[in-house]
Amino acid sequence: LYRGLQDADAHRHDLLVTFGGGVVSDVGGFAGSTYARGMQLIHVPTTLLGQVDAAIGGKTGINLQEAKNLVGTIYQPSAVVCDVTFLASCPPEEISSGMAEVIKYGFIVDPDILDLVVRRRSDIEAKDTQVMLDIVARCVAIKASIVSSDERESGERAFLNYGHTFAHGIEAAAGFTGIRHGEAVAIGMMAAALTARELGRIDDDVVALHRSTLRSAGLPTGARLDLQRLEQAWKHDKKYRGGVRFVLLMGLGKPEADVKVPREVLEKVVELVGQEGTS
Numbered sequence: 001l002y003r004g005l006q007d008a009d010a011h012r013h014d015l016l017v018t019f020g021g022g023v024v025s026d027v028g029g030f031a032g033s034t035y036a037r038g039m040q041l042i043h044v045p046t047t048l049l050g051q052v053d054a055a056i057g058g059k060t061g062i063n064l065q066e067a068k069n070l071v072g073t074i075y076q077p078s079a080v081v082c083d084v085t086f087l088a089s090c091p092p093e094e095i096s097s098g099m100a101e102v103i104k105y106g107f108i109v110d111p112d113i114l115d116l117v118v119r120r121r122s123d124i125e126a127k128d129t130q131v132m133l134d135i136v137a138r139c140v141a142i143k144a145s146i147v148s149s150d151e152r153e154s155g156e157r158a159f160l161n162y163g164h165t166f167a168h169g170i171e172a173a174a175g176f177t178g179i180r181h182g183e184a185v186a187i188g189m190m191a192a193a194l195t196a197r198e199l200g201r202i203d204d205d206v207v208a209l210h211r212s213t214l215r216s217a218g219l220p221t222g223a224r225l226d227l228q229r230l231e232q233a234w235k236h237d238k239k240y241r242g243g244v245r246f247v248l249l250m251g252l253g254k255p256e257a258d259v260k261v262p263r264e265v266l267e268k269v270v271e272l273v274g275q276e277g278t279s
């Protein structure tokens with residue numbers, strides 16, 4: 001990308017437009033934020049996951065072999081243009097993957113979203129323009145509000161990592177292939193819910209709501225995981241500080257960040273996640 005920008009005679013006042021899914025906005029955003037010490041940038045996300053999450057908030061990054069987004073910047077685009085008609089050509093699995101982040105906002109901020117996801121399931125599958133606009137607009141508003149009050153993640157921005165500690169471990173253990181980000185986040189949220197229940201923070205009903213909502217969106221809730229491999233990935237995580245920390249719920253819409261979890265609990269959770277069905 002850098003070579004391409006140079007060959008195109010790009011300068012810092014030129015505009016770089018990324019057009020694609022989260023991978024394109026992450027990588028293109030990283031290139032645009034570092035080339036000539038930062039170009040003007042506009043994201044045009046074309047996947048649901050890109051529209052509700054990846055293109056908003058300025059995080060850019062690339063993976064190293066061991067860990068996700070270990071090299072990256074926080075660099076705000078001048079604009080993000082979401083057009084839900086782009087979703088028409090997205091395969092169902094990519095819509096499901098994006099729904100994982102939508103459901104995440106439901107659990108951490110606005111439980112009405114969970115109801116919407118289940119109630120409008122067939123309209124979502126049909127990518128009904130009105131329902132997709134409603135979903136994208138709600139999620140963009142939530143993310144933009146959180147990021148504008150805590151851009152550098154010293155507080156509430158961390159809540160957006162709900163399900164992501166397990167997810168990043170799952171993705172790294174898989175070598176970043178064969179599993180979509182949203183699928184890993186779905187399993188990660190289920191694992192976070194089971195962890196919270198084991199710690200007595202939430203009851204079975206909230207765990208069951210995770211399972212039913214995620215499955216309704218066509219997402220997996222279980223996987224055979226290897227705790228040692230997850231731990232290896234967590235050690236390389238940029239947020240690792242003398243141990244891995246989790247975002248866990250105290251109830252619907254009540255997340256808490258920076259929670260340490262005893263290893264025995266993680267062992268139990270890995271076992272329970274292994275017993276969950278995958279669809």
Ligand SMILES: NC(=O)c1ccc[n+]([C@@H]2O[C@H](COP(=O)([O-])OP(=O)(O)OC[C@H]3O[C@@H](n4cnc5c(N)ncnc54)[C@H](O)[C@@H]3O)[C@@H](O)[C@H]2O)c1
Binds near residue numbers: 020047048059060088
């Ligand atoms: N920066 C952030 O804050 C942030 C937040 C969430 C996720 N992410 C990152 O985003 C990535 C996932 O993004 P994604 O789910 O968009 O995946 P992706 O970018 O890999 O896109 C998924 C697939 O859809 C295809 N595609 C894109 N637009 C399409 C369209 N309109 N029609 C048909 N196919 C289309 C792509 O070519 C690709 O094969 C992960 O790497 C994740 O870590 C970043």
Ligand SMILES: [Zn+2]
Binds near residue numbers: 053101164185
């Ligand atoms: Zn994510």
